Amino acid sequence: MTESAITPPNAITAIRLSPSDNVGVARVPLSAGRRVRLGNLEVTLSEAVAPGHKFALEAIAAGAVVRKYGQSIGVATQAIAPGEHVHVHNLGMVASHQQHQAGAGYVPTVPVAQPRTFAGYVRADGRVGTRNYIGVISSVNCSATVCRHIANGFADVSSAFPNVDGVVAITHGSGCGMGGNGEGLALLQRTMRGYANHPNFAGIVIIGLGCEVNQIAPLLGTLQPRDEGLLATLTIQEEGGTRSTIERGRQLVQAMLPQANACRRQPVPLDHLVVGLQCGGSDGYSGISANPALGAAVDLLVAHGGTAILSETPEIYGAEHLLTHRAASPEVAERLMQRLAWWERYAALHGGDLDNNPSPGNKAGGITTILEKSLGAVAKAGSSGLMAVYEYAEPVTARGLVFMDTPGYDPVSATGQVAGGANLICFTTGRGSTYGCKPTPSLKLATNTAMFRHMELDMDFNCGEIIDGTMRIDEAAEALFELMIATASGERSKSELNGLGDNEFLPWQLGAVM
CATH class of the missing domain: 2.30.130.110 (Archaeosine Trna-guanine Transglycosylase; Chain: A, domain 4)
Known part of the structure; x- marks a missing residue:
């Protein structure tokens, strides 16, 4: 079952x-x-x-x-x-030795006759945003503070420019002290490229120090074209230091604001909605209420032409047979198994194993083994076919249910999904995660009513009614599907109302730090 x-x-x-x-x-x-x-x-x-x-x-x-x-x-x-x-x-725990019948359960999704729409921002390249931010992106940790100072100068931007959701600094702790041509740098550049291209940014300013390994120039040649005036770069060493860079950066953002403010939402098909699926702070109810409800909502999204990204590879371990069984092709199933084999080698290399999960909080909530956690986590994927498997932060181009290889750590996983194009995050939680994400809104789905009531200012949807017996899974899925459309169309999530999401850009770091 x-x-x-x-x-x-x-x-x-x-x-x-x-x-x-x-x-x-x-x-x-x-x-x-x-x-x-x-x-x-x-x-x-x-x-x-x-x-x-x-x-x-x-x-x-x-x-x-x-x-x-x-x-x-x-x-x-x-x-x-x-x-x-x-x-x-x-x-x-026992080792996972599941029987795999690749693609044996694949059934093509039957599209609905009249797909729904949402109100989004159509960009020059045809992609669609659910929000309208300006991003100030650091190439290296050395420029992170400058980026934050620039963004902090526009804390009240929406009062003068009501169609702009804000100016957000995208900063991180890497970009140098790494190999100049290794996997670690390639992954960071792929992640940054995904954010710089993200349709939720009307404009971007990329800022570097000047001498870092992660140079800005190679990144610029790979970016999607933007309207004139909505892409700029600065290097601190060329500008004459931090103060002059902050001043110049604020001038560039100020010049972008009228253009960004001129953007207007318009009705677009749901095939432009890409939803990242996350679960964190899971408990014994996660696989009973919130994850199955989200999975049923994903089935609705896919039937309307949309895309859902399942991730957190260590947290499907032991339940991967449920995904390979409905893979659209043997090649898709094999690609998923290759990523799991990589994780087994990776964990062993560092003296660990994939059952270092569940976390202490998961165990306090009733989850005992990674097999139990994974079976519940896979429920987020619903029942439609698995159409493609992507590496971390790769651009997601397939429609329907796809998988992206990421760690189980939520901020790292969601960062990869957003870099891949997710313009909405749906995040199930039993213990009470407060995860926010900019530039992509994050919906928090509570697994139980007690936690929902205790943290109601952080939770967007109560799946605990399924456990209470006052709502069926299909009813919860319909309501959640409507919430997804409303949020994509501009309704604020609780994390947005609480001002969260400025510090959650966390690329996966691989390779030696030197």
């Missing part, structure tokens, strides 16, 4: 996600001695079980497979009696 097909029953105390599962998931705090009935099974809890955590529905022998979502999430490291809490003390 795929995750997007799971609709939890309207349970009061606990949930069993598949008839083959030998564990249940607590919906509310359950005390020791509590009797819990799920279908024709009834157990008495031998210890307290927190919300989102698992308990055994039957006797599980040491070494036996523990099943959730109808899939293996590991093996029992000791005998587990019915009613016992199942977590890190008695559930262990």
